[in-house]
Amino acid sequence: MRLLFLLLLLALPAAAQELAGPRPLVVTEDTVLRLGDIFEGAGPRAAQPIGAAPAPGRRLVIEAPQLAALARAQGLPWRPVSAQERVVVERPGQAVPRDDIAAALRAELLRLGLDPEAELELGPLPSLMVPPGAPPRLLAESPSLDATSGRFAATLAVIAEGMPVLRQRIAGRALPTLAAVVATRRLSLGEVVGPGDARLLRLRAERVRPGTADQLDQVLGQQLRRPMGAEAPFLRADLGPPPLVEKNALVTMVVEAPGLALTAQGRSLEAGPRGGLVPVMNLASRTVVEGQVIGPGHVRVAMGAAPIRMAGE
Template structure:
């Protein structure tokens, strides 16, 4: 029985036109359009090559035609072809491109905002696989039937994908939303004592649950400030670790101005700590070796009131 079936497959089709060139089977077919035609399967398919056989598979999907299917098609449409081995097949694929996940999340966030969600919230879609559309087709997205649970911020909706050359796809999506807060993070590693420049920080939004209290939220809280401890790239700026830039550096030689009514003296000293303008700083008078406390008034300049008592232990 199997031999008889195979012999039937190998027999020439009875309806072939006289002198028609032999058709060449294409083992792999990549479809750009929305229909599969006879001429997609064979070169020299004959005068009926433009006949539509079926709808193309969905983008990213495939269909396979085995030898019996191909023989039936060749006989039905007069294609000058017959199988040589009985194991011929055609794999038909339709290339596609994935919908950008960011577009799906933005549209979903906009719809959930109408249901009361903060517009800047982060949207989680666990297990989401982006649908495919034809490679060159324009597409439109719509969110249907969205629901948002309060509290918990869990949501569910239907994503409708519409594109030329394919039927509308509808996918059920579900996940959770998380509120975000503004945070300023470093764009590079910052060493102790560095002054933050405009290019050293950027404003981002992070999930609220990941941000500690007391972090800088605006660039104007950071730019121009001195960091009081090292920071790694992409790390936030704790406000307690920021301060005005130091005008006096630790161990720097400074001019120590001794003020008295109608008199001002200047001696050389050494700052024992760093200080910003207007901050108190201990300074060693290099002449007397006494340590007095003064006020930083400018770059490496410290004012001390005449008669100031040396610090204990100096």
């Protein structure tokens, strides 16, 4: 009896092996599928190759009839209990960045006369995947470029360790671009544009309106005449020098003549930038004359300037 009991104990692992079935989900990073990947308890045959693994980033579904045929061919004592049994095989992958694809195309199209400042508009692209941690090498083969329409085409070769060379035909257009200064944030009416409020970009020419600022020094230090949205291009007509004198502010009136300089207190009746002309009321005489803004809170008035009549008087 004791001998029979020991024999039964030794037979239990083998019985468990026979009862083991397919794995519902398999995640593999290998290029080859093996019997042990699909079936638990495959025993000595576990390392037996049975086919190619899916491409990186793809999945393979093995249905019950295929599993039954595989088990039968490999001598595994397994049969599906229902038609719903299946194995899903997934292989991790990482997508090839679209910018990397554009860079590989640009390098070859430049040899064909592509404008270095042109933007490449790629057509619909399938998801090109490579194994995780395997940096791809991209080659644009047989490129072509129509200088008139800007249309281009090439065969992109994706080379990475752990996968066969992948080739994909790619087409698109090369679009001309123009320099434009855009806002980095929302700006309110009357704000003075600071160094962190604007940046220089290249935009598609079709998006750049006439009069768009194309240099930072055209924008920085200028005051907005309308609100601006983030990433919106600045128009030169919407910018102006900030006022050095505010409306109704107290100012120093500088009266100059050859060999003589006098000052008086006044009130600016309008706002004005450096060099701008504003009406100023002399607080002592209550007369209004025209003065030129020469600095913060300072207005130059010509000696003997005739009083001016304000609108509404």
